[in-house]
Amino acid sequence: MKKVVDNFIAANRNEKDILTTKFEARDKVRRGRKAFSIAGESIDPGTRGTIDIAAAKLYNRNELFMNIHVVHGKSDGPVLFVSGAVHGDEINGVEIIRRLLKLKLLNSLRGTLIAVPVVNSFGFVNRSRYLPDRRDLNRFFPGSPTGSLTGQLASIFMEEVVLRSTHGIDFHTGANMRSNLPQIRAVVSDPKVKEMAMAFGAPVVLDAELRDGSLRSAAYDKNIPMLLFEGGQSMRFDQIPIRVGVQGVISVMRYLGMLPKAKTHSKRIPSVLAKSSTWARASSSGVFLPRVNLGDIINKKQVIGIVTDPLGEHEHQILSPASGIVIGQLQSPLVHKGDAVSHVASISDMDIAENALDSFQREFEIESKLQQYEEGYL
Template sequence: MPRPSFEIGTVRVRPGSEKSVTLPITRLVTGADVDLPIRVVHGKHDGPVVWVDAAIHGDEAVGVEVIRQVLAGLDPKTLRGTLIAIPIVNVLGFMTGSRYLPDRRDLNRSFPGSPRGSLAARIAHLMMEQVVAKCSVGIDLHTGSDRRSNLPQVRADLEDPETRRLAAAFASPVMLHAPLRDGSLRSAARERGAKVLLYEAGEAWRMDEWAIGAGVLGVRRVLAALGMTDPVAEDEPAPSTACHRSGWVRSRGTGMIHLDVELGRHVEKGERLGGLFDSFGKRVRLVHADRDGIVIGRTEAPVVNRGDAVVHIAEVTEVTEVTGPAEG
């Protein structure tokens, strides 16, 4: 018996086909409509329904390219299950390169939203009702913010066995156990019963190829681990480093910063990470690691003030092998 068509908005997508869908968000002062762009790949064969989204923050471009490349490699005639791709959630912010919506609200603090609330609440509600409610798994793609760059990493509930299996399958250099934040998509989706991975990599408003490549491979590996596609043809990926705690080293002074550590570097407590200098080149302060761990984020700002976050260090818990498809 063939799969039924997949319904989203007012559109029906036949099994073994894919279709672009637009869901209305708002109307501009010019009278032009603003829609949420979605691509549905409805596989010919039964399987899970999964979403992948990017640009919830409008200055995060890496995930948009990740989704483009993932979609280019999918064939609905061989796909087992359904993939819903939302490459740009914060459409208005993305058009101007702004992290936030025009009213300065953070969309990722507005879930689950409301059909009659603020613009952010309405977009959040639309995502929840038309996308999340139909899915069992989601992958939320992000980058660093505020002139920070992030090592490719998956943030998830590592205490949930299935979520941890999928995080390990993604095989990013680090998987970090991250508490849920009120108002986030991950928190609201969890309340609906979905398993969610949040991918962080690269810097805002940049197309970091290393972050894009790791994200494309990671999403493909998760789809394979869910049994939706065949395993990714590649050399055996390095296992993820599991971390359960992390923290930012903050500047103890003000000055021009020169960091000596790159993303992915393992450091020890007390190790020198860099230094602060005045405008004449005189060193005014050193920056030291406050814990053992791996550098998963760093500032890219040339000037820092006292108290600013400069290096993000995750404490290593264990190294986890890459996992394959679930049995059964």
């Protein structure tokens, strides 16, 4: 079923429609769960539907929509939102959400799933992180209906999605030619957020402070536990982060009681919790040659890369600023002195980190190879 909502029509429904809706709603209450209402449209229990919310008007008279898919379970439970492309060029989340919505498992959903694969449609179409007013949406939450273009989009997403939810997960990737190891960023001092973060099952959970204007900060202010997932690189579909993302949402939904518990017990070692992280920076300008990979466990002062020049006459080492796990890595060889090249999550217990990363790599590399085999690539 596809429901396309035109706000104008919704606002101008005739009396009969309104009365019918009221009676239907009363019937639903008698029979059990109420329909889910969003943007003037309602989704019955045990059904799903797509709503296109008018997000902005373009200067060529066309309208821009935010497409939202709602899966409204038959029985009561949490309301989880999942969102992608808040940064329009970070598209792994778009694919994570597409795959999630295909799962038959959702037929046994308790509660409600609100899926918004593309929050920043402007950026997605233009392959850009930003909006046309050159603002970063993730610095403008909670936004305002009378604010800038970016502030208005933030406000629509807050009102229609975040404030209707009890929990949320927002998907991001590395920016500026940097790739991220799949990781959750969350306020782990909040026990509800920490448990949700650990349930996701990414190899690393990074205790990340809230940044003013971010979606995480706006959700936190409204007491809505929310995770931010980082994985892969912008403008790519990175297979392993995508699979970790889909698996992670399912695990969180199982943890929240939205899906039945898994039949087989996972052998995975729990996520490594990192309290802080630091970027290693290029020690000079030139050609960057990495000496470590994403997911490597490294010691403080270990050589993590070399910067040389095109003639190879001068070589400068880049040393790790901390002991820990490489969670982000520059993918371009051209650097200026001071450019961020490797992101290191500080870890105190290296043995635990090593076991956790081994377990993650075994599971997802094997899974990835099997998947490629099934798809006929191998």
